[in-house]
Amino acid sequence: MDIIAPARRPGRRPNFPPEFKRKVVEATFQSGASVSLIAREHDVNANLVFRWRQQYQEGLFGPVSQSATLLPVQVIEVPIDLPQVIQSPPECHSVIVVEAGKAKLRITGTPDPQTLQAVLQQLLR
Template sequence: MDTILDTVAPARRAGRRPNFPLDFKRQVVEATFQPGASVSLIAREYDVNANLVFRWWRQYQEGTLAPIKQSAALLLVQVIEAPIAILRVVQSPSVCHSEIVVEVGKAKLRITGTPDSQALLLILQQLLR
């Protein structure tokens, strides 16, 4: 079955590496963005090596092959000075009447109040060694 391609790779000169135009490289890379596209099949279609297509893909992503298309909308911003009321919620420290007592061997540790979790973990690790 014969397949006719719409786009043909530029003719290669014998004994020299081909120097593909940027438009051609972009076209090959953008063909890989289609859903279900296979890089190896697209490379065969355009008569280039798949590794070359991957290199062009990286260059495309970095913006060195072509500027990355970004859709950005600029918005008009007006800065006004207005007093901002900042409400500060101050909570009274909670009263904790808890007590933890840990006895390991001859060591005895008594903690009252609300212990710091990191300090408590370090102390327990040292006691339980």
């Protein structure tokens, strides 16, 4: 692996070549990579590397390096047995109001018939 060293001029800000910037930025995109660690390895400020990453994504460093290669992919359809879906009865927007003495019962939707019968028997005693 060749290391491209940045060109340094005494007393001035370094002028990093695009190849160096691209190499540093692409290293930060590797799985598990730490931007600050990679910046330290290349003797560059991490904030500068973050700016380079943004510029890289905007395409300011030219075309993507040729080291990126596409791999062949094969898509295989696998049949999946889905559980049978039980359809609920259609939603009803009706309201039943039962008043017995001081008690008032309001039922909305579609109640279970057995539960409704038990509640009404207790309410109307």
